[in-house]
Amino acid sequence: MARYTVLGAEAIRKKGWWLAHKWLILRRLSQIGILLLFMLGPWAGIWIIKGNLSSSLLFDVVPMTDPFVFLQMLATGFDRFAIEAVIGASIIVVFYVLIGGRLFCSWVCPVNLVTDASFWLRRKLDIRTGANFLRNTKYWMLGMVLLVSAVSGVMAYELINPVSILHRGIIFGMGFGWFLIAAIFLFDVFVAKRGWCTNLCPMGAFYGLLGKVSPIRVRADARSKCNDCAECFVVCPEPQIIPAILKGEKRGIPPVILSGECTNCGRCIDICGEDVFHFGLRFDRSRTANFNEENNAALLKQQ
């Protein structure tokens, strides 16, 4: 693994630094931009958006509510909620179903900035040991969070949810909460690789389920050009989803990442010197048709 300490060297050489970091830079702009948008009110008195990621009000009109928080509220058994919550949660659900559920994780969530920093430091320090989690641990977490809400009758997880604590803390001020964020940072550096976002965060699990059906996908149509450098595998926060698609041509697996766990971060697109990956649609008609024809032809030949 040592040869990857400078990740994407080949991509930088072939495409230039900017193109080899295109999606990363856009993603950082999005993450910081969204934070700034929320800060514009308290800092400059320009209230484009008010509130925080849990619930907000756009232009004082459009309500938005995090469907994960809304789901916790439903789990508590509270049923007298105002209509704004339903409208707000629906808007967010539709948005993320359309553009990719875990897009939230990599393009919006402020904790991603923290855990990406952890990942960077972990590589710098060359730490390779760490706890292993079952791959579906975050779904267990999601179930646990809803169960605890149901049993306790309060939104218990929101007491410690680092995502809402960090976002709220940045906007409304925070003291002791920084320790929690520091704990997540250190956990990801020393305890487990991509421990929080990939393995534990129930919010990521929820948005992953939302994103199962979304049409915008990372595609690997040029997978035949893959030179097996495995850099995409190294940078991907959910590396288990890549190999089957990248190497599945012979087995007839379509060249599109359909897993809801993909965060649409686009880092694989950046890092690939051969431009194997690109953002596309789930059903890219021309290519899928092509693929089907080829596939059928291959099948016929076999027969």
Place this chain on the structure above:
Amino acid sequence: MSDSASKKPASKGRRRFLIDSARTACGIGLLGLGIGIYSKSASSMAPMAIRPPGALDEADFLASCTRCGLCVRDCPYNILKLADVGEDVPTGTPYFMARTDPCEMCEDIPCIPVCPTGALDHKLTDINEARMGLAVVVDQEICIAFLGLRCEVCFNVCPVRGDAITLDYRHNERSGKHALFIPIVHSDACTGCGLCERACILDEAAIKIFPMHLAKGELGKHYRLGWEKKDEAGGSLVTPDQEHRYNLPEGMRYDHTGEGLIFDQANAPAMTTPDATIEETPFSSNPLETLKKGIQEAD
């Protein structure tokens, strides 16, 4: 068992899967238990933290507040804060401290309609109907009104002046010739805004806002105040007592006022008991005499 050898890898995999699952379930279960217990202790909020107007009762509030801070933003007086991690108020929920930043009771209550879930009840439109808490004159030894000094600041700053706090005039026993102007809080009008607590001139306020559940007593559910029920019904709801009656043989009566047993001469039954037998007993036929006798002997 030739099969066992070929089955071994599968069963090993299954074993591993079961162990991994159990490990994950245990870990997550412990974490969930921790969160549950933490939420129980975190829900017992500091008594000085008061929820914004229209807040549902605490259990429902914690089930529905998304901790978005929209109420905080729309409070024109900036009194509301969102609780930080580790504070004595559940993380991220809004509250205010009456002593420093009481609710100014805006007529349009801007903090309520922005609440996305109705954790602040949208049905509350008259701020005078808000019950954020209840003012309590907690220290009746040091409140200077009780010392016989004129103050009445709490009474005068009260936004529901004359209703939520009234002054009760009492005799000043110490001077013998002055009056005490005692502030009395009425829960049917007090909104719990806290302006009185902020205004209290003492170093530590003698009048404080407490959350309703701390400030109010509660009658047992089975209690019915008879006089109220009587008024509601327009008359007594209880059947009047039956007049007491001795089941005496025909022709006999009992007089409660002292006469005792009376034989109605006209239709008295044949008295089989001769007078002699009566005199044999040490007890009079009149029980009152027995009682009086006992008292006389005791004297």
